[in-house]
Amino acid sequence: xxxxxxxxxxxxxxxxxRLLTGSALFVDDVHLEGMLHVAFVRSDYAHGVLRDVDLSAxxxxxxxxxxxxxxxxxxxxxxxxxxxxxxxxxRCEFRSATQVPLAKDKVRHVGEAIAMIVAESRYVxxxxxxxxxxxxxxxxxxxxxxxxxxxxxxxxxxxFDSNQAAHVVQEKGDYExxxxxxxxxxxxxxxxxxxxxxxxENRGIxxxxxxxxxxxxxxxxxxxxxxxRNGLAHMLGLPETHxxxxxxxxxxxxxxxxxxxxxxxxxxPWAAMQLKRPLKWIEDRQESFFATTQEREQIHDAELxxxxxxxxxxxxxxxxxxxxxxxxxxxxxxxxxxxxxxGPYDVPNYWSEFRLVFTNKPIxxxxxxxxxxxxxxVMERLLDLAAAELGIDRAExxxxxxxxxxxxxxDHEILYQDFAPLVYDSxxxxxxxxxxxxxxxxxxxxTELQPAYRTDGRAxxxxxxxxxxxxxxxxxxxxxxxxxxxxxxxxxTGVGTQGQGHFTSFAQVVAxxxxxxxxxxxVITGDTSHFNWGTGTFASRGAVVAGNACxxxxxAVRGKILATxxxxxxxxxxxxxxxxxxxxxxxxxxxxxxxxxxxxxxxxLRGAVTPGxxxxxxATAYFGPERGSTASGVHAIVLEIDRDTAxxxxxxxxxxxxxxxxxxxxxxxxxIHGGVAHGIGNAFYEELVFDEGAQLMNASFMDYLLPTxxxxxxxxxxxxxxxxxxxxxxxxxVGEAGAIPVGALFAQAIEDxxxxxxxxxxxxxxxxxxxxxxxQGDPDA
Amino acid sequence: MDEAQxxxxxGSVNGARFEREVEPRLLLSDFLRHELHLTGTHVGCExxxxxxxxxxxxxxxxxxxxxxxxxxxxxxxTTVEGLAGDALHPIxxxxxxxxxxxxxxxxxxxxxxxxxxxxxxPDPDEQxxxxxxSGNLCRCTGYQNIVAAVELASENMRG
Numbered sequence: 001x002x003x004x005x006x007x008x009x010x011x012x013x014x015x016x017x018r019l020l021t022g023s024a025l026f027v028d029d030v031h032l033e034g035m036l037h038v039a040f041v042r043s044d045y046a047h048g049v050l051r052d053v054d055l056s057a058x059x060x061x062x063x064x065x066x067x068x069x070x071x072x073x074x075x076x077x078x079x080x081x082x083x084x085x086x087x088x089x090x091r092c093e094f095r096s097a098t099q100v101p102l103a104k105d106k107v108r109h110v111g112e113a114i115a116m117i118v119a120e121s122r123y124v125x126x127x128x129x130x131x132x133x134x135x136x137x138x139x140x141x142x143x144x145x146x147x148x149x150x151x152x153x154x155x156x157x158x159x160f161d162s163n164q165a166a167h168v169v170q171e172k173g174d175y176e177x178x179x180x181x182x183x184x185x186x187x188x189x190x191x192x193x194x195x196x197x198x199x200x201e202n203r204g205i206x207x208x209x210x211x212x213x214x215x216x217x218x219x220x221x222x223x224x225x226x227x228x229r230n231g232l233a234h235m236l237g238l239p240e241t242h243x244x245x246x247x248x249x250x251x252x253x254x255x256x257x258x259x260x261x262x263x264x265x266x267x268x269p270w271a272a273m274q275l276k277r278p279l280k281w282i283e284d285r286q287e288s289f290f291a292t293t294q295e296r297e298q299i300h301d302a303e304l305x306x307x308x309x310x311x312x313x314x315x316x317x318x319x320x321x322x323x324x325x326x327x328x329x330x331x332x333x334x335x336x337x338x339x340x341x342x343g344p345y346d347v348p349n350y351w352s353e354f355r356l357v358f359t360n361k362p363i364x365x366x367x368x369x370x371x372x373x374x375x376x377x378v379m380e381r382l383l384d385l386a387a388a389e390l391g392i393d394r395a396e397x398x399x400x401x402x403x404x405x406x407x408x409x410x411d412h413e414i415l416y417q418d419f420a421p422l423v424y425d426s427x428x429x430x431x432x433x434x435x436x437x438x439x440x441x442x443x444x445x446x447t448e449l450q451p452a453y454r455t456d457g458r459a460x461x462x463x464x465x466x467x468x469x470x471x472x473x474x475x476x477x478x479x480x481x482x483x484x485x486x487x488x489x490x491x492x493t494g495v496g497t498q499g500q501g502h503f504t505s506f507a508q509v510v511a512x513x514x515x516x517x518x519x520x521x522x523v524i525t526g527d528t529s530h531f532n533w534g535t536g537t538f539a540s541r542g543a544v545v546a547g548n549a550c551x552x553x554x555x556a557v558r559g560k561i562l563a564t565x566x567x568x569x570x571x572x573x574x575x576x577x578x579x580x581x582x583x584x585x586x587x588x589x590x591x592x593x594x595x596x597x598x599x600x601x602x603x604x605l606r607g608a609v610t611p612g613x614x615x616x617x618x619a620t621a622y623f624g625p626e627r628g629s630t631a632s633g634v635h636a637i638v639l640e641i642d643r644d645t646a647x648x649x650x651x652x653x654x655x656x657x658x659x660x661x662x663x664x665x666x667x668x669x670x671x672i673h674g675g676v677a678h679g680i681g682n683a684f685y686e687e688l689v690f691d692e693g694a695q696l697m698n699a700s701f702m703d704y705l706l707p708t709x710x711x712x713x714x715x716x717x718x719x720x721x722x723x724x725x726x727x728x729x730x731x732x733x734v735g736e737a738g739a740i741p742v743g744a745l746f747a748q749a750i751e752d753x754x755x756x757x758x759x760x761x762x763x764x765x766x767x768x769x770x771x772x773x774x775x776q777g778d779p780d781a
Numbered sequence: 782m783d784e785a786q787x788x789x790x791x792g793s794v795n796g797a798r799f800e801r802e803v804e805p806r807l808l809l810s811d812f813l814r815h816e817l818h819l820t821g822t823h824v825g826c827e828x829x830x831x832x833x834x835x836x837x838x839x840x841x842x843x844x845x846x847x848x849x850x851x852x853x854x855x856x857x858x859t860t861v862e863g864l865a866g867d868a869l870h871p872i873x874x875x876x877x878x879x880x881x882x883x884x885x886x887x888x889x890x891x892x893x894x895x896x897x898x899x900x901x902x903p904d905p906d907e908q909x910x911x912x913x914x915s916g917n918l919c920r921c922t923g924y925q926n927i928v929a930a931v932e933l934a935s936e937n938m939r940g
Contacts, residue, residue, distance in 0.1 A: 012877055012878065012880070013877070013880065015885070016876070016877040016882065016885075017869070017877070019882055019885030019888055020861075020865075020869060020873040020876055020877060020882070020885070020888060020892070021821070021861065021862065021864075021865050021869070021873065022819070022821015022822070022860065022861035022862045022889050023821065023862070025820075026820070026823070026883060026886065028814070028820070028823075028824070029814075029819075029820035031815070031818060053924045057863030115807050122811075123804070123806065198920055199884070199886075199920055200823075200825045200833055200884070200886040200887045200919065200920050200921075201823070201825065201832060201884070201886045202825070202920060237866045249884070249885065249886075250884065251825075251885070251886025252883075252884045252886060252920050252921055253825070254920070284827055284829075285825065285826040285827060285828065405833055425884075448789070498884055499882075499883035499884025499885065499886075499921045500883070501883070591842045666880050667880070670880050670883055670921075670922060670923075671883075671925060672881060673922055673924075673925045673926065674920070674921045674922055674923045675923075676923055677920075677922075677923035677924065678920065700826075700828055700830075701826050701828065701830035701831060701918070702828065702830060706920065708915045708916075708918065708924075709910075709911040709912075709917075709919075709924040709927070709928065710912065710915045712923050712924050712925070714925055714928075715923060715925055739924075781934070
């Protein structure tokens with residue numbers, strides 16, 4: 001059935017009205033009678049011995065209700081859980097040190113929480129925080145990834161003999177013997193530095209303890225309300241059913257809002273129970289720069305071996321990955337890097353090793369892309385270098401190495417971050433490359449346009465890169481679909497939403513089998529009182545995992561609708577049709593009944609019910625894929641460099657993307673636009689700059705530059721659809737894809753623009769300053 | 782804080798009169814959100830860069846995080862809650878039609894910034910639109926559909 005709001009339609013969003021009129025509830029909009037406000041005292045030092053915390057002056061300030069340091073928490077003080085234990089990789093050494101609610105004995109990064117002040121207003125809470133006297137004896141800080149493993153590096157966690165958190169080797173084939181006769185080896189060192197996720201809404205939490213009902217309600221800017229509920233219930237000794245976590249509208253997530261548990265998430269509920277007053281804490285932007293997790297620092301020493309035709313014989317890579325002061329997220333990021341490096345290519349031999357290291361910087365957890373950028377950057381740059389050496393066209397070297405359409409499922413023989421073997425479910429890469437080449441006018445650019453630009457003295461270059469993204473990983477999500485007596489349909493699911501359009505995409509998935517429009521479907525996400533099984537929004541998995549759960553639940557409800565209607569209309573189920581909110585007997589339009597009336601019939605107030613019958617037109621279903629589905633794409637760019645200022649102007653940007661079945665093209669394209677903008681930030685504007693003491697130097701939007709409307713170009717998009725065989729809808733994730741290949745793309749295009757005298761671009765992010773230095777031939781400046 | 786230091790502030794917001802006693806240091810953004818409970822105005826950075834807190838003061842776009850509540854004494858304030866009547870404001874409607882928002886957190890500040898912009902520039906080209914919204918940060922949309930929404934709004938408002 002084709003509808004204007006079913007799968008594949010650019011249905012306008014159900015959630016827009018509330019957001020456009022200012023009536024949507026965000027966490028900071030929660031106002032409760034008697035609510036108190038919280039501010040935190042944070043470490044000014046990256047590393048030091050915490051000698052004393054004196055709260056007395058703060059407690060003496062009128063309006064301050066309570067103040068807590070680590071010792072005040074008693075037995076409640078405990079390091080957070082290890083969220084993601086290491087996958088069962090054979091050669092894996094791993095040790096974990098997780099974040100603490102308030103620093104005790106030692107501080108390990110700037111911004112680590114030391115004390116919590118509760119007051120009648122946020123203003124007074126901050127006054128109180130300023131009165132807390134903190135005595136820290138500074139220690140030498142580990143400020144760089146490379147410095148973490150130096151013999152004389154300061155030890156961040158005293159229980160370990162070094163700052164190494166993990167050492168992992170994954171291998172496929174035999175790189176050394178298989179590449180002994182390689183026509184060419186290219187080997188380089190690649191660096192990628194840190195950025196902030198920078199959602200426009202900072203984090204926040206409101207906690208309310210109702211002593212009479214023994215119920216705790218928490219509004220939290222989390223991407224994972226259900227695990228937060230379960231964890232807090234455990235920590236606080238409450239039944240899970242007595243803790244309700246609501247993730248209302250969330251102003252962007254991009255990864256760090258799924259970190260669990262942030263100190264504030266642990267402390268506010270506890271203190272609300274202690275004080276028997278509702279509490280609110282809203283992170284300010286400066287706090288966000290060091291109290292919210294970050295990502296991206298890695299250093300790769302990588303080698304690619306190819307034959308004379310540019311066919312890949314193997315890749316060898318050894319890299320360092322910074323996890324910051326603690327490592328609650330385990331190995332997710334470096335394993336993503338390790339796996340995503342293989343890209344859409346046939347790589348018969350692969351040897352990859354990484355070391356995860358502690359540094360005295362804010363904690364690292366996934367940010368949109370989650371390590372995939374690094375793998376793509378390394379592989380794409382190595383292919384560019386090999387193509388140049390061998391005199392092969394850069395698009396052609398990619399084409400020659402693509403896995404062919406009949407190679408799927410393709411087993412890469414290593415483990416992915418979801419603990420499952422890295423097996424690509426499906427893919428078809430050449431059509432995407434061809435489409436991108438056509439859209440960017442590749443051949444004409446090389447033969448006509450670029451020579452003309454050069455004649456005019458303009459440095460204009462083209463870039464084209466490929467990537468894959470492992471998306472839609474398990475374990476599972478669920479959904480409950482209910483037809484209400486007014487004929488509207490309600491969908492409740494556990495994943496939180498941060499702008500991805502779940503209120504619309506999930507409605508479309510459900511609308512089609514139930515014969516209603518998406519506008520007649522009300523979606524509830526992120527409230528554990530409505531649905532309390534599931535994990536959260538991460539790894540581009542909402543549409544894949546929760547979407548298929550919605551689909552399964554809708555099909556079950558469709559069965560109930562038909563069974564109930566068959567009884568009501570005295571017809572055989574096979575003669576019934578659903579559409580427009582009604583069921584009718586085929587070819588007999590007068591024999592009809594509305595979904596609302598059927599819902600009422602399915603929940604009678606009197607009379608006998610057939611044994612075994614469930615009431616209502618409602619069903620709950622779960623979906624858990626055996627492993628993630630692999631999305632892919634090609635990005636192409638034309639950019640111009642001003643040689644005097646090293647500023648870049650993007651003239652064209654093309655994305656050809658394959659995320660399988662597209663539920664809502666408008667939403668998918670929006671996700672791609674946003675991802676590309678994030679990628680442009682990571683490539684050319686955004687860098688968290690730390691000094692030698694691991695002090696963050698640019699913790700404001702004045703100094704940390706997010707791309708504006710002047711920096712992000714018009715993005716031309718096209719889709720290739722290779723449905724995933726791993727889920728009934730055939731969908732693959734798309735949320736992170738746009739951000740993943742942009743660094744590699746910029747690097748290639750910059751080199752192309754500068755021609756023969758181009759410096760090699762082996763690092764991200766760049767900036768006009770850094771590019772200027774590279775143009776001056778001073779790579780170490 | 783000493784009660785004696787509280788001062789009166791009065792004016793109108795979205796056409797309704799208000800009168801309050803506030804601390805002189807209270808930001809206008811906090812006053813609107815937490816005293817008047819007009820939480821549609823969002824706070825993203827509190828240092829005047831992101832633009833999420835933009836409101837209209839006597840018809841002009843102003844960052845409410847860079848202004849004290851007492852400075853708004855005697856002013857007519859319009860927040861995002863005041864844009865729609867029975868139907869959405871044409872700019873709001875265009876943002877819906879063109880998918881000009883995702884998480885929606887920056888949206889109120891963008892909408893309020895655009896009201897005086899489209900009043901003064903009823904037929905802007907793409908470059909003018911991009912310059913007009915370059916003081917508003919959005920992390921979700923890549924701005925493309927925001928630009929499209931403004932083009933649609935200007936077209937609809939010109940009739």
